[in-house]
Each structure stands twice: as structure tokens, then as C-alpha cells.
Amino acid sequence: MTIVDVLTEFAESGGIGVLKPGASLAEVSERLGPPQDGEYFPGRRRKRGEPRNVRYGDVRLEVCCDKLLAVALSTGSGSVDLPSGVSGETEELPSAVTAAQLREAFATAGIRAEEGLWPEPADQLTLVVPRSPADVHFTFRRTDADVSGDSGTVLHSAIARGHHVCG
Numbered sequence: 353m354t355i356v357d358v359l360t361e362f363a364e365s366g367g368i369g370v371l372k373p374g375a376s377l378a379e380v381s382e383r384l385g386p387p388q389d390g391e392y393f394p395g396r397r398r399k400r401g402e403p404r405n406v407r408y409g410d411v412r413l414e415v416c417c418d419k420l421l422a423v424a425l426s427t428g429s430g431s432v433d434l435p436s437g438v439s440g441e442t443e444e445l446p447s448a449v450t451a452a453q454l455r456e457a458f459a460t461a462g463i464r465a466e467e468g469l470w471p472e473p474a475d476q477l478t479l480v481v482p483r484s485p486a487d488v489h490f491t492f493r494r495t496d497a498d499v500s501g502d503s504g505t506v507l508h509s510a511i512a513r514g515h516h517v518c519g
């Protein structure tokens with residue numbers, strides 16, 4: 353399993369393994385064990401209806417009403433820890449991937465990705481893969497101005513965030 357495989361599966365299935373928007377945290381926990389705390393400001397009180405942040409390795413989740421709202425993976429640090437599929441265990445993968453590599457993998461898998469239609473900073477590129485219940489956004493940064501096109505454009509993060517109204 354390479355990071356390209358993980359990201360291609362994210363684009364195809366809308367999630368990372370069992371971690372998908374809309375999934376139940378209780379069911380996910382049965383498979384992967386309990387999540388780790390992922391709060392950015394531990395100890396701060398959450399407002400009513402505000403999702404809580406948990407994580408499995410470097411896969412960050414927003415959770416509300418026991419449902420996964422968002423599944424996010426930051427790849428900019430050079431490596432990522434991903435759930436191995438065995439309860440409580442993660443495995444480390446090198447995470448450097450360029451837009452050129454991901455476009456090629458998506459093309460091979462027959463995945464349609466659109467470029468973000470909103471104004472973006474000049475050093476950023478976003479590919480959006482339409483999925484239900486949540487589109488998957490792949491955001492890249494142009495790190496090397498000397499390399500033209502997608503080869504100098506490196507993935508920073510991948511995220512799928514669904515909509516949720518507390519019941």
C-alpha cells in the first residue's frame with residue numbers, strides 16, 4: 353500500500369478504509385479500537401452542536417451525534433500514520449505525492465476529478481472528486497517554481513466533509 357493507493361481509494365470510496373463521512377463512530381471503534389483525542393485546544397469547552405475532533409494516527413475526524421462529519425489527512429509533513437486495519441495499530445507511509453502522480457493514478461482508475469472553480473491563491477491547486485455524501489478535496493501547493501506544471505505541485509491535504517444537522 354502506497355500513499356497513492358490510499359488517496360486513490362479515498363477518491364473512489366469517499367473515505368479512508370472504514371473512516372467515511374456518515375459512518376458511525378461506534379461501528380468504526382469496533383473495527384479500529386477507540387480513537388485518539390484530536391482536539392486542537394484541549395480543555396476548551398465545545399459549543400452546543402460543535403463537532404469534536406478525534407483521530408486515528410494522522411487521519412483526523414470531526415464527529416457529532418456519533419456520526420463522522422469530516423475525514424481529513426494532512427500529507428505535507430513527509431509521512432503519515434494510517435490505521436492498519438488491526439485494532440489499535442497504525443502503519444507509517446511516506447506521504448510525498450505530486451499532482452502529476454495523483455492525476456495519473458485517477459486517470460488509470462477512471463476517476464473524474466475537477467479543478468476547484470473558486471479563486472485560489474496562485475501557489476495552490478485543488479482537485480475535487482464528486483462523492484456522496486461528501487466530495488473529496490485534494491489540495492496541493494506549488495513548492496518548486498522551477499518545475500513547471502504538476503510535477504512541482506505537492507499534496508498538502510485531502511478532506512471529505514459532509515453536512516450534518518443535529519437530530
Ligand SMILES: [Zn+2]
Pocket residue numbers: 401416417516517518519
Ligand atoms: Zn450533531
